[in-house]
Amino acid sequence: MTEPARLREISDDEFTAAYGSDRFTSAVILNRLRYAVEHMSTGFMREAFSPIIRDWYDFACTISGPPERGYPMAVVSNSLVVFLGTLGDAVRNAVEEFGPENLSPGDVLICNDPYRGGTHVNDVCFIRPVFAGGKIVSFVNMRAHQLDMGGTVPGGFSATKSNVYENGLVIPPVLLWSRDQPVRSTFSLIFDNTRWGGMLLPDFKSIHQQLKLGEQLVLENIERYGLDAYLGTLTYACDTSAERMRDAIALVPDGDYTGSALIDADGLDDTVDYTVRVTLRKRGQHIEVDLSGTSPQARTCINCGVLDAKTAVGVALTMLLDPEVPFTSGTWRTIDLATPPGTLVSSLPPDGGIMMFWEASGAVVSAIFDALNPVLGEKGVAGDYGSTNTHNASGVTAGGTPWTSATQCGGEHGPWGATKEGDGDSYTVLFFLNNLDPATETIEHDAPLVMLRKEHAIDTGGAGEFRGGAANLKDTLWLSAASHYLSPFRTKVPSGVGANGGKAGPNGAMWFFPPREDARELLGTSAEVYAGSIPVAGVLDPDSKAPDPEGVYHYFASRPVWRTEPGTVLRCLTNGGGGWGDPLARDPERVLADVRNAYVSVEGAARDYGVVVIGDPHHDPEGLRIDEQATAELRARR
Amino acid sequence: MNKIQQNPVLERIPVDGPCPRCGAEELRRYPVVSEGGWFQVVKCQSCLYSVEREPWSRLGPIQLLSDSL
Numbered sequence: 130m131t132e133p134a135r136l137r138e139i140s141d142d143e144f145t146a147a148y149g150s151d152r153f154t155s156a157v158i159l160n161r162l163r164y165a166v167e168h169m170s171t172g173f174m175r176e177a178f179s180p181i182i183r184d185w186y187d188f189a190c191t192i193s194g195p196p197e198r199g200y201p202m203a204v205v206s207n208s209l210v211v212f213l214g215t216l217g218d219a220v221r222n223a224v225e226e227f228g229p230e231n232l233s234p235g236d237v238l239i240c241n242d243p244y245r246g247g248t249h250v251n252d253v254c255f256i257r258p259v260f261a262g263g264k265i266v267s268f269v270n271m272r273a274h275q276l277d278m279g280g281t282v283p284g285g286f287s288a289t290k291s292n293v294y295e296n297g298l299v300i301p302p303v304l305l306w307s308r309d310q311p312v313r314s315t316f317s318l319i320f321d322n323t324r325w326g327g328m329l330l331p332d333f334k335s336i337h338q339q340l341k342l343g344e345q346l347v348l349e350n351i352e353r354y355g356l357d358a359y360l361g362t363l364t365y366a367c368d369t370s371a372e373r374m375r376d377a378i379a380l381v382p383d384g385d386y387t388g389s390a391l392i393d394a395d396g397l398d399d400t401v402d403y404t405v406r407v408t409l410r411k412r413g414q415h416i417e418v419d420l421s422g423t424s425p426q427a428r429t430c431i432n433c434g435v436l437d438a439k440t441a442v443g444v445a446l447t448m449l450l451d452p453e454v455p456f457t458s459g460t461w462r463t464i465d466l467a468t469p470p471g472t473l474v475s476s477l478p479p480d481g482g483i484m485m486f487w488e489a490s491g492a493v494v495s496a497i498f499d500a501l502n503p504v505l506g507e508k509g510v511a512g513d514y515g516s517t518n519t520h521n522a523s524g525v526t527a528g529g530t531p532w533t534s535a536t537q538c539g540g541e542h543g544p545w546g547a548t549k550e551g552d553g554d555s556y557t558v559l560f561f562l563n564n565l566d567p568a569t570e571t572i573e574h575d576a577p578l579v580m581l582r583k584e585h586a587i588d589t590g591g592a593g594e595f596r597g598g599a600a601n602l603k604d605t606l607w608l609s610a611a612s613h614y615l616s617p618f619r620t621k622v623p624s625g626v627g628a629n630g631g632k633a634g635p636n637g638a639m640w641f642f643p644p645r646e647d648a649r650e651l652l653g654t655s656a657e658v659y660a661g662s663i664p665v666a667g668v669l670d671p672d673s674k675a676p677d678p679e680g681v682y683h684y685f686a687s688r689p690v691w692r693t694e695p696g697t698v699l700r701c702l703t704n705g706g707g708g709w710g711d712p713l714a715r716d717p718e719r720v721l722a723d724v725r726n727a728y729v730s731v732e733g734a735a736r737d738y739g740v741v742v743i744g745d746p747h748h749d750p751e752g753l754r755i756d757e758q759a760t761a762e763l764r765a766r767r
Numbered sequence: 768m769n770k771i772q773q774n775p776v777l778e779r780i781p782v783d784g785p786c787p788r789c790g791a792e793e794l795r796r797y798p799v800v801s802e803g804g805w806f807q808v809v810k811c812q813s814c815l816y817s818v819e820r821e822p823w824s825r826l827g828p829i830q831l832l833s834d835s836l
Contacts (some may be wrong), residue, residue: 218804221803221804222825225825226825244826244829245826269811371802372804408773410815411813413814413815415815417799417810419777420774421774421777425775427789435800448826458802459802460802461801461802462801464801464802465801465815466800467777469775469776469777469778470827471775472775472826473782520776539786
């Protein structure tokens, strides 16, 4: 097995022979194609009606090459990574099944089957062939989350659905537009089986226009630089990813490394938890990732498909080994995923339903971090908050208007772990999602609620030379009766594991607080406030109901639907991010700044970092100072 | 209904012969997913060299009834 020539070392003539143009032209074309997918994205976001598109950026765009080159996914937008990772396979699988010979200019092929293309049924792939000289030379693609795709739960976000039939409408590869004319039967299939079709329709029309824009921009490049240069650039883009990933893998010592990650329960009952187990075998520039030993597929729809597991492998290795590797098909060239069928992360239809797919594939990321962090030392990356703790609610206003709140009021956003570069961010999304945070004003406009808190929780970042990001604490007051679906999956053991000697972040939980007479007062944040709550999820003290790692697990689907009265408050506390490095090596000035900014309490500074801070952070923050001598003595005793 | 296994393990079928790269008698045949989709490979379990690497079923272990039309 000979290794390919290094891109920097081949001659200009060799480059042109391999890629159909000189290096400079390939770089220009590649940047123009990246502009194309970002232009498509911007246009869609500007026009979208659906909140999950408009506010969450729950879509992605890619450009793939033609069938005879294996559909290489060469260009991706700066957006939702789980979509990007599966789109290469989704395009190839959908087009191969439909038959590339059956496609015409102006067609838009769609497919939403998780087993054919990854993710879940709400995510519809829109694929447009680009023709030049009478043949397909490329595909421009979008995947976009549709607010509803039928099934037993409005919006779909629930762990309680048992199989693909309850899950929602499955669309095989079919045309939505044929030669730029809408295929009415396909539109009717969707509208007759989904809720809120009126919101889907304008978004479909916008997607059609963005795909036409993408096609136009691709054709402009072909016209200006020639087809050989265009197709060569797609190959060059993937070869670049492959080479960088090969180099990154080569830096890991040869060996077999094992790791695992735990998911609390599925939506049936709390008698079964689920473990993702991974063995990475690394030899030279190759890694084989074996998921044998992972729990069987879940009884309800918390599974993911194998393409999502593949995405997770690519994301984890990119983040750990070289975050600069461009995310293309080539990322996986020297990576093999070997998995038995029928596991939590390689589920099979019809019983292995797939909805909360990112939770399962996120556990694959965690397991790979668990396996490689001990090997990587300083290059290790601490864990994030682990679960989006997704919340969906729906109801009817007093005036009779139906409303829904989707993925806005749970613990969807939270912290990352720390790295050798610095502290973990405190309010983002899971490592491999890369979404936006909906604006509070929009959330309150769309549903009868008031968002009372959305803040960093003190003493929740894992301690370390660099601190983990702080957990997010969110309180939402529901003004009308509501039906809630809650899906926190990682509360039993810390997801925000430490790296390079850093400490784990604590775990979060969810509670409902019944309507109160003093509703005008904010709920407190001290431990005693939880005694009056109805716990939904988390490991909690049996008496105080406050988080306690030695406490009792509360099962999120003990009520498949949580129905609440007007005036109820939902509190969601995410897990904290993990710390990196020895906490006693943290610069005391950084600890002082953390106390000043309420990331760390005075007590936490002494307990976790051995730093003695004097003063009152609430009433005299500028007067805070470090007791140098007491700090030195305290650290010396550790 | 699918038969639910306990902690499934990928079946790796032994293949006779030494690895042409490292000489280890540890060749196994099994499916993998990588760039380009599913492949049936014969790989050395010692050095990960792929002796054979052939494209496999488009959806791996999942067979569509419509493929039989």
